[in-house]
């Protein structure tokens with residue numbers, strides 16, 4: 802398979818934030834932005850793969866600033882990494898004030914997609930041609946992010962399987978919760994006294 806340059810599938814989606822996208826506070830629902838991100842990730846990944854793609858996982862969704870009704874949201878998507886059947890699409894989301902053209906960065910997120918054929922079987926995707934230092938950096942960052950995520954997942958799994966209530970309940974101290982066990986566990990309330 803011939804490598805395909807990153808720029809071949811780079812995709813930009815611009816959407817006007819209309820009043821029906823707003824929450825009761827007058828700001829845009831996070832779910833609207835997530836849906837647009839999924840759409841642009843699909844377009845970008847499918848173009849590179851030459852096949853339908855589905856979303857497998859989403860990393861680093863943290864809305865840094867609220868988006869207002871009337872703003873133009875720009876979503877810029879690039880394939881940052883490809884594996885055998887998977888692609889990681891980096892998406893930068895900005896919101897533009899149409900009156901003064903001020904731009905604010907709302908988030909950068911990473912969607913992992915896999916390519917499938919018409920029967921739903923996974924298909925191999927073409928390699929990626931990296932043509933700039935930024936493209937090389939982004940490809941390497943995906944490798945590093947995956948390694949860190951796998952390490953964090955392993956640690957968390959170990960924590961969950963080694964969970965010992967008596968050792969861990971002090972972590973509740975200073976937290977904004979109260980423990981009032983009911984039913985079969987109510988005899989344990991003494992254990993939590995003072996947390």
Ligand SMILES: CC(C)(COP(=O)(O)OP(=O)(O)OC[C@H]1O[C@@H](n2cnc3c(N)ncnc32)[C@H](O)[C@@H]1OP(=O)(O)O)[C@@H](O)C(=O)NCCC(=O)NCCS
Nearest residue numbers: 854855856857858859883884885886887888913914915923
């Ligand atoms: C994702 C899915 C194909 C994985 O199936 P699987 O039998 O575990 O397949 P594999 O282990 O061979 O993984 C396939 C690829 O997905 C990647 N992958 C699987 N799970 C992943 C995860 N949680 N995060 C990132 N990548 C993942 C693998 O690394 C592999 O990549 P590669 O081929 O580039 O090496 C399967 O779980 C699926 O179809 N999920 C539903 C996806 C979907 O329909 N999304 C739409 C939302 S409704």
